[in-house]
Amino acid sequence: MNETTSEAINLTIxxxxxxxxxxxxxxxxxxxxxVVVPHYCYHPGIPSRPAQCRMCLVEIEGQPxxxxxxxxxxxxxxxxxxxxxxxxxxxxxxxxxxxxxxxIDCPICDAAGQCxxxxxxxxxxxxESRSHEAKLVLGRDRIADDILYFADRCILCTRxxxxxxxxxxxxxxxxxxxxxxxxxxxxxxxxxxxxxxGNIVDVCPVGALVHEDFLxxxxxWDMDSAPSVCPGCSNGCNIDIAVKENQIVRVKPRYxxxxxxxxxxxxxxKHLVMANRGSRIDLPLIRRHGELEAxxxxxxxxxxxxNLPEGGSGHAVVSAFDATESLAAVRALLGRxxxxxxxxxxxxxxxxxxxxxPQLKLRAERAPNAAGAELFGFGETDGLxxxxxxxxxxVVGDRLADAPADYGEGAGFFLYIGSHLSDAARNATxxxxxxTFAEMEGTFVNHEGRVQRFHQALVPPGVARPxxxxxxxxxxxxxxxxxxxxARDAFAVAASESGRLAGLNWDEVGLKGVNPGxxxxxxxx
Amino acid sequence: MGYPxxxxxxxxxxxxxxxxxxxxxxxxxWLTYGGYEGxxxxxxxxxxxxxxxxxxxxLRGRGGAGFPTGLKWTFMPQEQKGPxxxxxxxxxxxxxxxxxxxxxxxxxxxxxxxCLVAARAIHAEHxxxxxxxxxxxxxxxxxxxxxxAYEAGYxxxxxxxxxxxxxxxxxxxxxxxxxxEETGLMSSLSGGRAEPRIKPPFPAQSGVFGSPTTVNNVxxxxxxxxxxxxxxxxxxxxxxxxxxxxxxxxxxxNLERPGNYELELGVSLKDVIYEVCGGAPNGKKIxxxxxxxxxxxxxxADELDVPSTYEGLQEAGSSLGTASPIVLDxxxxxxxxxxRIADFYAHESCGQCVQCREGTSWVxxxxxxxxxxxxxxxxxxxxxxxCEQLTGRTICVLADSVVFPLRSSLDKFRGEYEALIGGRP
Numbered sequence: 001m002n003e004t005t006s007e008a009i010n011l012t013i014x015x016x017x018x019x020x021x022x023x024x025x026x027x028x029x030x031x032x033x034x035v036v037v038p039h040y041c042y043h044p045g046i047p048s049r050p051a052q053c054r055m056c057l058v059e060i061e062g063q064p065x066x067x068x069x070x071x072x073x074x075x076x077x078x079x080x081x082x083x084x085x086x087x088x089x090x091x092x093x094x095x096x097x098x099x100x101x102x103x104i105d106c107p108i109c110d111a112a113g114q115c116x117x118x119x120x121x122x123x124x125x126x127x128e129s130r131s132h133e134a135k136l137v138l139g140r141d142r143i144a145d146d147i148l149y150f151a152d153r154c155i156l157c158t159r160x161x162x163x164x165x166x167x168x169x170x171x172x173x174x175x176x177x178x179x180x181x182x183x184x185x186x187x188x189x190x191x192x193x194x195x196x197x198g199n200i201v202d203v204c205p206v207g208a209l210v211h212e213d214f215l216x217x218x219x220x221w222d223m224d225s226a227p228s229v230c231p232g233c234s235n236g237c238n239i240d241i242a243v244k245e246n247q248i249v250r251v252k253p254r255y256x257x258x259x260x261x262x263x264x265x266x267x268x269x270k271h272l273v274m275a276n277r278g279s280r281i282d283l284p285l286i287r288r289h290g291e292l293e294a295x296x297x298x299x300x301x302x303x304x305x306x307n308l309p310e311g312g313s314g315h316a317v318v319s320a321f322d323a324t325e326s327l328a329a330v331r332a333l334l335g336r337x338x339x340x341x342x343x344x345x346x347x348x349x350x351x352x353x354x355x356x357x358p359q360l361k362l363r364a365e366r367a368p369n370a371a372g373a374e375l376f377g378f379g380e381t382d383g384l385x386x387x388x389x390x391x392x393x394x395v396v397g398d399r400l401a402d403a404p405a406d407y408g409e410g411a412g413f414f415l416y417i418g419s420h421l422s423d424a425a426r427n428a429t430x431x432x433x434x435x436t437f438a439e440m441e442g443t444f445v446n447h448e449g450r451v452q453r454f455h456q457a458l459v460p461p462g463v464a465r466p467x468x469x470x471x472x473x474x475x476x477x478x479x480x481x482x483x484x485x486x487a488r489d490a491f492a493v494a495a496s497e498s499g500r501l502a503g504l505n506w507d508e509v510g511l512k513g514v515n516p517g518x519x520x521x522x523x524x525x
Numbered sequence: 526m527g528y529p530x531x532x533x534x535x536x537x538x539x540x541x542x543x544x545x546x547x548x549x550x551x552x553x554x555w556l557t558y559g560g561y562e563g564x565x566x567x568x569x570x571x572x573x574x575x576x577x578x579x580x581x582x583x584l585r586g587r588g589g590a591g592f593p594t595g596l597k598w599t600f601m602p603q604e605q606k607g608p609x610x611x612x613x614x615x616x617x618x619x620x621x622x623x624x625x626x627x628x629x630x631x632x633x634x635x636x637x638x639x640c641l642v643a644a645r646a647i648h649a650e651h652x653x654x655x656x657x658x659x660x661x662x663x664x665x666x667x668x669x670x671x672x673x674a675y676e677a678g679y680x681x682x683x684x685x686x687x688x689x690x691x692x693x694x695x696x697x698x699x700x701x702x703x704x705x706e707e708t709g710l711m712s713s714l715s716g717g718r719a720e721p722r723i724k725p726p727f728p729a730q731s732g733v734f735g736s737p738t739t740v741n742n743v744x745x746x747x748x749x750x751x752x753x754x755x756x757x758x759x760x761x762x763x764x765x766x767x768x769x770x771x772x773x774x775x776x777x778x779n780l781e782r783p784g785n786y787e788l789e790l791g792v793s794l795k796d797v798i799y800e801v802c803g804g805a806p807n808g809k810k811i812x813x814x815x816x817x818x819x820x821x822x823x824x825x826a827d828e829l830d831v832p833s834t835y836e837g838l839q840e841a842g843s844s845l846g847t848a849s850p851i852v853l854d855x856x857x858x859x860x861x862x863x864x865r866i867a868d869f870y871a872h873e874s875c876g877q878c879v880q881c882r883e884g885t886s887w888v889x890x891x892x893x894x895x896x897x898x899x900x901x902x903x904x905x906x907x908x909x910x911x912c913e914q915l916t917g918r919t920i921c922v923l924a925d926s927v928v929f930p931l932r933s934s935l936d937k938f939r940g941e942y943e944a945l946i947g948g949r950p
Contacts, residue, residue: 050720050722050723050877050880050920051723051920052877052878052920053878053879054878054879054880054918054919056877057918058898065917066918067915068723071723090914090918093880093914093918094879094880096880097879097880097882097883097884097887098883100883100887101883130903130907131887132891132894132901132904133887133890133894136886156876156879156882157875165666175718177876178701178718178873178874178875178876179871179872179875179882179886180871180873180874180882180883180885180886181876182876182878182882280947327618347933410734450680518940
């Protein structure tokens with residue numbers, strides 16, 4: 001890694017003047033000048049820079065020999081040419097060499113459309129090869145339980161090997177053989193079991209490493225993508241959710257220097273692809289004459305505002321998977337009907353830290369927003385509250401998947417707001433269809449108190465709505481008709497009701513999140 | 526019986542005097558031959574004095590590049606902050622070169638002594654001799670000598686009562702040409718793959734185990750003790766101003782008397798081939814000579830009258846390299862010879878740089894196709910273009926190594942290529 005200092009130097013890249021701190025590499029300086037120098041082996045998140053792909057060779061004006069810009073330190077007065085004939089010819093020939101033994105199977109390759117080899121091959125207009133030789137076939141290999149390696153597509157940039165060694169701190173991959181017969185492999189008798197191994201697929205600039213979950217499924221141009229936050233644990237890794245036909249097909253980490261760098265863990269990836277499963281509630285249901293009956297939203301909310309008992313003994317169960325805005329709205333509702341306290345259940349698991357980026361840790365608390373729940377006075381509970389006959393029970397977000405089938409049967413009134421219909425949820429007096437986090441906008445507060453926004457990735461089923469929207473509407477009935485349609489408004493209200501988030505601005509939270517400071521409400525260990 | 530062949534032009538003084546004499550491997554005999562006098566003298570000298578003598582002698586690196594040895598030593602940090610290391614490069618893998626092998630197997634103590642003198646000059650506390658895996662039998666000879674030298678106090682703690690400590694380890698590689706490249710050697714020695722790395726940092730800044738390191742060739746180090754004993758002027762009695770001293774030649778191919786000869790630098794290459802080695806056997810004509818090991822540009826029979834110095838061969842468009850001429854007589858198929866060379870480099874490419882990994886094997890494939898009569902004239906253009914793409918674009922010079930012989934053969938023997946192609950476009 002080049003160490004940068006505060007001393008500034010000036011250089012020109014393709015005639016564009018740029019000022020950078022001393023110690024900056026030419027490749028980084030070019031980025032500042034708005035010039036992308038094509039590269040494969042260099043990755044900003046991987047410390048080692050072998051300069052071996054030879055793709056980022058640039059011409060230093062006045063010097064005959066091309067230099068790799070990924071390791072070349074920018075010096076004062078330097079003039080760099082990335083588009084000179086020599087530099088372009090060098091890049092063209094690298095692509096020609098890479099394609100010599102490449103199967104050119106873009107039509108069935110998962111990386112097509114997002115492949116740096118494909119992009120540059122087109123950019124250098126190499127649609128025909130000069131080679132008359134037979135291609136070397138190396139085949140493919142299962143390099144981990146869930147990752148396949150297509151050796152013939154591999155350009156041996158060694159990003160995967162170096163991610164495992166430099167970042168994951170688990171030297172599980174190696175280059176086997178040498179020369180044009182070289183390929184990536186695991187060590188004999190050792191499997192790639194690291195919990196951050198999914199990142200090797202992300203760093204692969206071509207289609208050599210492929211997640212089996214994703215294999216042969218969507219074409220990259222058929223996918224939509226939304227910036228989001230991983231709900232797998234309380235770390236709050238920034239992610240992009242890729243969607244095809246309203247299904248989550250892939251999750252990739254989204255760069256955030258303060259939270260997860262370029263990375264995320266495999267637990268998070270798997271967790272999210274699982275989010276497609278389960279039977280969803282897509283209409284409001286209210287119990288009349290002992291039977292659940294589907295009604296439209298207006299009727300359901302009118303009915304609730306009339307029938308939801310106020311006062312008396314009551315219990316509330318919320319979920320640390322819900323957005324901060326929703327949790328704030330639940331607290332407001334509970335206040336209205338006179339229920340105090342309330343809690344959330346939290347499952348815990350083992351922890352795993354990414355050695356080369358310790359801020360990123362699969363954390364024991366396997367929910368994204370326990371800190372957000374704490375902000376609104378919800379505490380962690382071990383189990384579900386005992387419900388005595390006649391009590392009011394409000395369950396929001398918790399799927400009650402593990403609750404006994406008769407749970408809540410004796411309640412005087414049982415309001416269930418959630419996305420999935422479990423056996424216990426069927427005992428409710430009223431069931432309101434809520435979205436999952438992927439179907440709405442909102443914020444999570446991570447383990448260190450950082451507030452991060454997630455965007456809507458999926459269209460909700462039926463008439464499901466975000467919990468905050470449902471509850472703010474319900475609370476508004478007969479009280480001035482507050483209609484809240486935007487998450488930014490719900491956030492503003494939630495922030496003002498929370499204390500710690502007061503004054504935070506939705507736009508300021510932006511895509512990277514902010515930590516408003518102060519002490520994050522501690523989550524019990 | 527003399528060591529395989531000898532010739533009156535030989536200066537068998539410095540390196541090869543005891544070649545063919547198995548007794549020289551034994552420490553006690555070696556001492557009677559004047560062994561370890563250089564070390565004794567070096568122990569009385571300041572390290573900087575040793576460097577000065579070697580620098581003044583004009584000794585140049587015998588691994589092929591010909592970099593001035595004394596100058597290389599001055600690159601080591603003057604202020605010692607941690608351990609310094611000396612690596613002796615005995616990964617002699619260049620096709621055609623077999624000079625270090627002879628030093629290892631006949632005069633191991635000469636090498637050990639040279640290592641120790643150099644180690645003292647650069648403040649190294651540990652010497653590693655990195656021997657190519659294929660030299661297993663000769664490594665045993667070297668190991669026996671090392672054990673003897675340790676026991677007699679020439680290596681280890683308080684060497685010869687001087688208070689100076691230096692250890693020596695012999696390390697056997699697993700057999701890779703590229704382990705002979707100094708950064709590849711250091712990576713291999715440190716437990717990694719034999720893969721060259723980008724410089725800077727240079728070995729003198731960060732080498733073996735991240736410490737300042739000097740890498741010297743076997744033949745270079747073997748010349749050091751005599752230089753220290755006799756002084757730089759003595760060494761300069763041989764050779765030229767820019768290429769002083771003697772050089773161990775490895776002559777192979779179609780020769781009447783192939784083998785090792787220690788000759789003064791500057792003798793005509795023609796004399797080496799015809800006088801010393803007796804020319805091609807059976808009265809055949811010589812077609813071409815690859816003068817410095819397989820990675821150098823070949824010279825035709827008409828181009829041999831050049832002084833065999835670093836600068837002389839360079840002027841002739843080739844390189845002295847390791848002074849390992851491979852002689853090809855009139856029966857040799859040049860395309861086949863080039864294909865064989867390209868195959869070697871394709872096999873030995875470490876595979877890091879794209880040009881080298883893919884380019885060397887592509888060159889070999891094209892040459893093979895031409896060789897079997899399936900070539901086309903456009904292949905020659907492709908080969909010329911590949912010569913451009915493989916030059917100066919990679920971390921090390923392995924890719925360049927295939928270009929030198931290939932381009933010269935295309936320039937000088939295009940007719941042979943065209944004859945095999947037979948006019949196919």
